[in-house]
Every structure is written in structure tokens, then in C-alpha cells.
Amino acid sequence: MSQDSQLRIVPVPAFQDNYLWVLRRNGFAALVDPGDAKPVLDYLEAENLKLVAVLVTHHHADHIGGLPEVLARHPVPVYGPREERIGAITHRVGEGDRVDLAELGATFRVIEVPGHTRSHISYYGENVLFCGDTLFACGCGRMFEGTPPQMLASLQKLADLPPDTKFYCAHEYTMANIAFAKAVEPGNAALAKRALSDAALREKNIPTVPSTIAAEIATNPFFRCSEPDVVAAAAIRLGHPPVDAAETFGAIREWKNKF
DSSP states (O other): OOGGGSOEEEEEEETTTEEEEEEEETTEEEEEOOOOHHHHHHHHHHTTOEEEEEEOOOOOHHHHTTHHHHHHHSOOOEEEETTSSOTTOSEEEOTTOEEEEGGGTEEEEEEEOTTSSTTOEEEEETTEEEEETTEETTEEOOOSSOOHHHHHHHHHHHHTSOTTOEEEESBOOHHHHHHHHHHHOTTOHHHHHHHHHHHHHHHTTOOOOOEEHHHHHHHOGGGOTTSHHHHHHHHHHHTSOOSSHHHHHHHHHHHHHHO
């Protein structure tokens, strides 16, 4: 069995710390959030891959900036959020919709995860998740257009996926996120172990993503807003006990913004 007969997911680095994801199988490819055209176009040409689709999670420039140039070379369907301000989208999708990439033998279910932006979506299938800037390894995105209850509910949708789900976020923020997580929950043994293993990867310039949902449940403070130490950390920031998990989430997200 050739290597390319299996679905492969390849990171193409861009900008300072972005990953542009390429799904490939049997000479066909799809892109996720092509914020920069040149690195993905170069990769497709070097690997002699035929592009069949683009998946977009949200409207920020580092996720869609390369779309015009990519589509000029490869006029393919573009899937993206129904309400986002992205003119290049040809297939607007929302909660529960299916994206069938027949050439890759892969189907993804759309999960609406508002918070980072108001109509951010994720794509889940084949035991993998493309989550844009909603969930990061040991962190989560800033709330540019959403509220703490909204973002927490979105993260809970992702936390409810199978524990062995591999997720592919768009940024290499992991070590900074781990430093913050240790400030929130310094006694977390799983987090201490993760800090060592991920630091070893970065020393070799190996991506720390994908991570898994199970790893996030064990170490990501934004998945752990009911844990006593996380609640206590939020209470210190608030000056009073948080009334619920959303207030805990909001307090530690605001702390992270300034960390």
C-alpha cells in the first residue's frame, strides 16, 4: 500500500506561527484556511497534487488571505461559514452540514463554534478536527466577536468529541499556552509532563499539533473551568467566587489576554 493511499494531513508553515493544512490522498488535495497562497501553491506543485476543495473556518486575513491567488490557479469549491464576510465561498455551510470530499474518500461534519468570530465553524470527520482559531493546543482563541458563555459552549461541543480525536489548529502557540496553563493550575501533573514533551518537540522544530481532545481535557484550562484549582484562580482575578463556569472562563480568558 503506497503512502498516499491513506489520507494524510500535512502542515505548511506560513507567516510567523501559522499552519496551513493540506489534506492529500492519491494525488488529490484539499486546503484548510489558506491564509498565504505561495507556500501552499508551491507545495501543490512540488508534490504534483490536484486541488479539489478549500475549507474555511472564519474570515480573518491569516486564514483567507491567499484565497484569491489560490483560486486563480485552481478554481475549486470553497466551503465556509454561512454568515462570514468571505466573497469566495461557493458552498455556505452550518451546523450539521456535511462536506463530502469524494476524491479524498473523506467526509466532514460542520460544527458551529461561535466566539472567536460570530460564525466560526469547525470541520470534524475521519477522527480529526479542523478548528481554526477556536481551540488551540493547551489554549483557545480570543473572543473578538463573541461572549464567554458562547465561547465556552463552543469549546464544550469540541470537548464532547471522542477523546482520541486529533485536532489541527492554525497556530503554533503551544508553549506560551502551557506557560499560562501552569500559572492557572500549577499542581497539574499531566500539564507538567506535557510541558516537557512539547518543549522537546519544539527544540527539534517539530509541530506540537495535532493534539487530542483527551490531552486538552487533562491540561487545557479552558476545558477545565469546573476544576477547583481553575475556579480558585478565576476567583482571585475576579475578587469573588465565580457564579458559574462561564464566569470562570471569562476571567481566565481575560487573564490570558494580558499574560
